[in-house]
Amino acid sequence: MQTKEQKIEKLTKLVNKFSKYIDEYKNPAYNESDLRLEFLNPFFELLDWDIRNEENNHINYKDVVVEERINVYGSDNKKAPDYTFRIGGTKKFFVEAKKPSVDIKDAFEPAFQLKRYGHSAGLCLSILTDFEELSVYDTRKKPNKNDKPTKDRILYYKYTDYIEKFDEIYNLFSKTAIKQGSFEKFEKDDKHRKGSESIDEGILDLVDAFREILAKNIVKNNKDIDIPTLNKAVIKIIDRLFFLRIAEDKEVEPYKTLFNITSHPNIYENLKKIFKEADRRYNSELFKYFKDIDGLVIDDRILKEIIINLYTPECVYEFSQIPVSILGSMYEQFLGKTIRITDGGHVKIEEKPEVKKAGGVYYTPEYIVNYIIKNTVGEKIKGLTPKEIEKIKILDPACGSGSFLIGAYQYLIDYHLSYYTDEKNLQKSIKLQLIRETRNGYILSIPEKQRILINNVFGVDIDQQAVEVAKFSLLLKLMESEDRETKSSISPTGEKEYQDDFNITGQIYHNMKILPNLNNNIKCGNSLIGTDYYNTINMELFEKDDYNKINAFDWDKEFPEILKSGGFDCVIGNPPYIGFHGFNEQKKYFADLYISAKGKYDVYILFIEKSIKLLKSKGLLSYICPTGFMKRDHGKQIRELLLTKTNILAIIDFEHRKIFKEAMNYTGIFIFEKFINKNHSIKISNDIQINYNLFSQKDLSSDLWIFEKTEIKNITSKIKNNLKTMPLDNLTKNIAEGIVTGLNNIYLLSKDFIEKNKFETHYMKPCIRGKNIRKYYISDVQEYVFYPYDNSGVLIPEEQIKKDMPNYYKFLLDNKSLMFDREYFKKSSKAWYELWNQRKIENFETIKIIVPELSDCSRFCIDDKKNYYGDTVCGLSFAKDQEINPLYILGILNSKLLDWYYKKTTVPKANKFFIYKTMFLKNIPIKISDNKYQSKIIDLVQQELTIYKQLHSAKIESDKQFYQKKADIIDKQIDTLVYELYGLTAEEIKIIEASE
Numbered sequence: 001m002q003t004k005e006q007k008i009e010k011l012t013k014l015v016n017k018f019s020k021y022i023d024e025y026k027n028p029a030y031n032e033s034d035l036r037l038e039f040l041n042p043f044f045e046l047l048d049w050d051i052r053n054e055e056n057n058h059i060n061y062k063d064v065v066v067e068e069r070i071n072v073y074g075s076d077n078k079k080a081p082d083y084t085f086r087i088g089g090t091k092k093f094f095v096e097a098k099k100p101s102v103d104i105k106d107a108f109e110p111a112f113q114l115k116r117y118g119h120s121a122g123l124c125l126s127i128l129t130d131f132e133e134l135s136v137y138d139t140r141k142k143p144n145k146n147d148k149p150t151k152d153r154i155l156y157y158k159y160t161d162y163i164e165k166f167d168e169i170y171n172l173f174s175k176t177a178i179k180q181g182s183f184e185k186f187e188k189d190d191k192h193r194k195g196s197e198s199i200d201e202g203i204l205d206l207v208d209a210f211r212e213i214l215a216k217n218i219v220k221n222n223k224d225i226d227i228p229t230l231n232k233a234v235i236k237i238i239d240r241l242f243f244l245r246i247a248e249d250k251e252v253e254p255y256k257t258l259f260n261i262t263s264h265p266n267i268y269e270n271l272k273k274i275f276k277e278a279d280r281r282y283n284s285e286l287f288k289y290f291k292d293i294d295g296l297v298i299d300d301r302i303l304k305e306i307i308i309n310l311y312t313p314e315c316v317y318e319f320s321q322i323p324v325s326i327l328g329s330m331y332e333q334f335l336g337k338t339i340r341i342t343d344g345g346h347v348k349i350e351e352k353p354e355v356k357k358a359g360g361v362y363y364t365p366e367y368i369v370n371y372i373i374k375n376t377v378g379e380k381i382k383g384l385t386p387k388e389i390e391k392i393k394i395l396d397p398a399c400g401s402g403s404f405l406i407g408a409y410q411y412l413i414d415y416h417l418s419y420y421t422d423e424k425n426l427q428k429s430i431k432l433q434l435i436r437e438t439r440n441g442y443i444l445s446i447p448e449k450q451r452i453l454i455n456n457v458f459g460v461d462i463d464q465q466a467v468e469v470a471k472f473s474l475l476l477k478l479m480e481s482e483d484r485e486t487k488s489s490i491s492p493t494g495e496k497e498y499q500d501d502f503n504i505t506g507q508i509y510h511n512m513k514i515l516p517n518l519n520n521n522i523k524c525g526n527s528l529i530g531t532d533y534y535n536t537i538n539m540e541l542f543e544k545d546d547y548n549k550i551n552a553f554d555w556d557k558e559f560p561e562i563l564k565s566g567g568f569d570c571v572i573g574n575p576p577y578i579g580f581h582g583f584n585e586q587k588k589y590f591a592d593l594y595i596s597a598k599g600k601y602d603v604y605i606l607f608i609e610k611s612i613k614l615l616k617s618k619g620l621l622s623y624i625c626p627t628g629f630m631k632r633d634h635g636k637q638i639r640e641l642l643l644t645k646t647n648i649l650a651i652i653d654f655e656h657r658k659i660f661k662e663a664m665n666y667t668g669i670f671i672f673e674k675f676i677n678k679n680h681s682i683k684i685s686n687d688i689q690i691n692y693n694l695f696s697q698k699d700l701s702s703d704l705w706i707f708e709k710t711e712i713k714n715i716t717s718k719i720k721n722n723l724k725t726m727p728l729d730n731l732t733k734n735i736a737e738g739i740v741t742g743l744n745n746i747y748l749l750s751k752d753f754i755e756k757n758k759f760e761t762h763y764m765k766p767c768i769r770g771k772n773i774r775k776y777y778i779s780d781v782q783e784y785v786f787y788p789y790d791n792s793g794v795l796i797p798e799e800q801i802k803k804d805m806p807n808y809y810k811f812l813l814d815n816k817s818l819m820f821d822r823e824y825f826k827k828s829s830k831a832w833y834e835l836w837n838q839r840k841i842e843n844f845e846t847i848k849i850i851v852p853e854l855s856d857c858s859r860f861c862i863d864d865k866k867n868y869y870g871d872t873v874c875g876l877s878f879a880k881d882q883e884i885n886p887l888y889i890l891g892i893l894n895s896k897l898l899d900w901y902y903k904k905t906t907v908p909k910a911n912k913f914f915i916y917k918t919m920f921l922k923n924i925p926i927k928i929s930d931n932k933y934q935s936k937i938i939d940l941v942q943q944e945l946t947i948y949k950q951l952h953s954a955k956i957e958s959d960k961q962f963y964q965k966k967a968d969i970i971d972k973q974i975d976t977l978v979y980e981l982y983g984l985t986a987e988e989i990k991i992i993e994a995s996e
Helices: 004-020 032-045 108-120 166-173 175-179 182-187 199-221 227-249 257-263 267-282 300-308 324-334 353-358 366-374 377-381 403-420 426-431 446-456 464-479 531-536 544-550 560-564 584-593 603-614 633-645 710-720 751-756 798-804 806-814 822-827 886-893 896-905 931-953 957-981 986-993
Strands: 064-066 083-087 090-097 125-129 133-138 153-158 337-341 347-351 394-396 435-438 441-444 457-461 522-524 568-573 615-626 647-653 667-673 681-685 693-696 725-727 734-737 748-750 764-768 783-786 848-852 861-863 873-877 908-910 913-915 925-927
Touching: 004 032, 004 166, 032 083, 032 090, 083 175, 090 108, 108 125, 108 133, 108 199, 125 166, 133 166, 166 175, 166 182, 175 182, 199 227, 199 300, 199 324, 199 337, 199 347, 227 257, 227 267, 227 337, 227 464, 257 267, 257 300, 267 300, 324 403, 324 464, 366 377, 366 403, 366 615, 366 667, 377 403, 377 568, 394 403, 403 441, 403 446, 403 457, 403 464, 403 568, 426 435, 441 446, 446 457, 446 464, 457 464, 464 522, 531 584, 568 603, 603 615, 603 633, 710 896, 710 986, 748 751, 751 783, 798 806, 848 886, 861 886, 886 925, 886 931, 886 957, 896 957, 896 986, 931 957
Parallel strands: 090 125, 394 457, 394 568, 457 522, 568 615, 647 681
Antiparallel strands: 064 083, 083 090, 125 133, 133 153, 337 347, 435 441, 615 667, 647 667, 681 693, 725 925, 734 873, 748 783, 764 783, 848 861, 848 873, 908 913
C-alpha cells in the first residue's frame, strides 16, 4: 500500500502532465480510450482501486469492471457506464468518462446519462469526469431530461483542485473509505435527502399510471370483461412489455423493437405478433396465447403512450442496470392494489381488503432476505456437489412477488458458479457448457440456470397476480446477467448430456428455449386451507367470489413427489400478518386444524405451524415475523409446539427498530430445525450484526419467552417471587380494556360537535381516552361515546334510538357509507349500529385505576369521577370491600421499579410504546406489605395527585417548574420505598436506575 505522500507525488505528476499538454487533450481527436489509460486508471488506482486486477481476484469479484463502448444503432447512447466500482462483486458507484473536449460542467446530456445509470441501479453516488473536471452526483434522486447539470451535483472539482482536495475525495470514494462506511455515512446525512425518490417508488408510479390508463381503455372497448380477467390482462401486458424492454437494453432483443411499432396503425395487432415470436423463443407462458387477453381491443393511442414512456427521454430508467430486487420491491407495492369496476362502469384502482387489514404492503429488505437465505439454504448446501444439491427443495409458502425465492435462486447460482469456476473444475465446466465467459466474468449457462430453478425453487401464494409476478421476477433473475451473446449461447449444435457430480444425468439441451415453464414450481392457493374446507360449508351458498377468496390448496396433490420424499428442506419467507379480526370466516376451520389457533392469534402463527409440517426431518424453517408470539398468552400453543418439534437455532429480536417502512409490528428473525436435541443452545441477539448470546433450550417452557441477561433475569425473578407478592389480577375486581368502536368519527364525538349539531345525549357517555391520561393526572374530558346499551348490557332497539335521538339517528343514516355493512350485521344477527366490543357498565361506573393501552412508560391514574372510557384505555376496578387501598397499588404501579419490571417482562408494540392491557397487567406482582409501608405510600400518592393537578393547571413557566420539582422529589421517595418493599440491594437498584 502506497503512503499518502507517495500518492500525492504521483497525483502531482498526473496533474502536471495534463496541464502541460491540455490543448492536445482537449482536441476532439483525443479519444476516450486514451484518456482512461493515461489519466483515469492511474487516478482511481491512487484511491486504492485495483483497476487492472493485479490482485488476481476471480473475474466475478474483481474491483472494477471497465466496459467496452457499445453504441446503439449509431447513437451515442451506450448501454452501460464506463466503470463499475465494486466490493465483493456488489456495485458501489459508477464512473462515466468523457473526452476532455466535452463540457462536463455545463452540458445537459452527460449528467442525465450518468444519473440514469446510477438511479436505475439504485446507487447512492456516481461520478462524471473527463479528468479536467470531476462532478459527483447524488443518484438517489430521480433524474429529469430537463434538469440543469447542477441539479443533484453535490461536488465539483477542476483538475487543479485534486491535490488540495485529495483527502476529501479519498475519504468518500476510495476503496478503503467505502469499506469503512463512507457511503452509509453520506446516506444518513439529511441535507442530501430532500427530494429523493427511490427507484422502486419511481417505477411504481410509472407502472401505476400504465395500469390505470390500460384498464380504463380495456373496459371501454370490451364491455363484457370481468374483474379477474381485467386484472390478469393488465398485469400480463405490462409484464410482457417490461420483459421485452429489459431484453432490449440487455441487447438480447434489437433495440427499439417495441418503439418502432408505435409509428404504424393497429399497434396491438403488431404487438401480438411480437409476443408470438417471443413465445417461440422464450417459452414459460409469459407470452403464451390467451384468448381473454390476446382477443382484447385496445386503442393505439393508449399503447403508444405506454410504449413511448418506456424509452428515453420520456423514461429516465436504464433497464439493463435495474436489479431484479428493486423491480420486486416495486411489484410488491403494485400487488397491494386491484382494479375494480363500479356499478356505473367506471374503473377504480384501490387497495385490496387484505392489504387494508394488514396496514399496507411491506417488502422485506434485501439484507434480511440474504441473512435468512444464508442461514437456511446456505447451511443446507454447504459442501455439497451440484449433483447433491439437485435434491434440495426450497419453499416460500406466501411468496408474494418472490423476493425470498429470488434470493434463494441467486444464492444457488452463486454457489454453482463458484463450484464450476474453481481451478480444479474450470476447464471441465467450460467444456460441458455449464458456464460461459463474458466481458464481465463467468456466468452460468442458460440451461444450467434453468435446471437449478426448476429443481430447487418452489413457492405458493393465494393471489394469482402475485404468482404471476413471482414467476416473472424469477425469469428476470435468470436473464439478469445475459447480454447480446445470449441467443448464440443457448443453441448448441449437438446434444449435450451432463453427467457425474457436475449435473443431473440425461439432460438434453437441443433447441433450448431461453426461459423455463414455472407452472410446477410457483402455484396459486391458500397455504393454510386445504380442500377439506369445502366439507364444512354449504356449497349452495358458496359463490364464485367466495371460492376465489378461499382458494383452497391441496399440498399432496400439488407437490406429490416432494411430500412423498419427506417434505421440503428449507421453508423461508415473510408470512402475512393480518390481525385477529382479519379472518373471521375461517376461524372455526383454523381452530379445528391448527393447535396454535388459540386466543387472539395472527395467521403468521399458523404459517409457522404449517411450515413445520411441510419440512422433512432436519429441515430448516426461517421467517421474519412479529415477535409477539414469544411474549403473549396467545402464543402458548405455538411455543409448546416449537419446543417439542424443533431445535430453535436462532432468534434475532429487532425490538423497537423499524424493519419495514411504516409498519407498526415488532419483528424478528427465527430459525428452526425440525429435529430435537434437548441439550441444544439457542443463539439470541437483537441485530444480525451483533454477536449472539447463548440460551439453553431446555430452560424454556410454554410460558412467555423473555431473553435477558442473567443479572436482569435474577432481578425480575426476585420481584416476581418475592414473599407476600400477588398477581395484580388477584387484587382487583376486574381488569378490562375499554370500548372498541371501530368508527371513532361516528361513535366518538367531541362535546363541541354534539352541541353544534344539537345531538341528543340520551345514550352518550363521557369518555376518557389514552391521550387524557398522564401520571397521576387526567385532563378534562371533552369527548362522549355513543353507548346504545341499557344498564343490563342489552342493546337498545333501533326504533327506540330513532325516537330518543332523532338528530343523531339521522347523522348515523347520513354517514352510512362510513359505517359497517348492514347486510353483514344481518347475517351475523348483530345490529348495524352495535359497537365491536361493548363492556359491562359496572366496570365503568366505579372508582378505578386507568392507564393508556399504549404508552412509553407507566402512566397510571385514579378515575374518581366514574367516567366511561374509550378504545385506548384499560381500567382496573375494585370491590367496595377492597382490603388493599387502590392508592397503594397506584403508587407501586407508577414506581420506577415496576415500570422497569413491566418493560423487561412484556413486549413493546411499536416505537418503544408498550401495551398496557389485561394480558400483561394481570401478571404484575404486587407486594402486600404491612400498614407501615402502605400508609407511607398512600400519603405520598395523595400528595402526588394534588401536585400533578397543580402542575397541569399552572400557567406560568416558573410555577410549572416549581410543581415539577416537587413531583420529582416525591416520585423518588415513592421509588425508594418500593425498592425497600421488594428487598432490592444497592447493586440491583443501580442496574435499574441505569436503564433507559
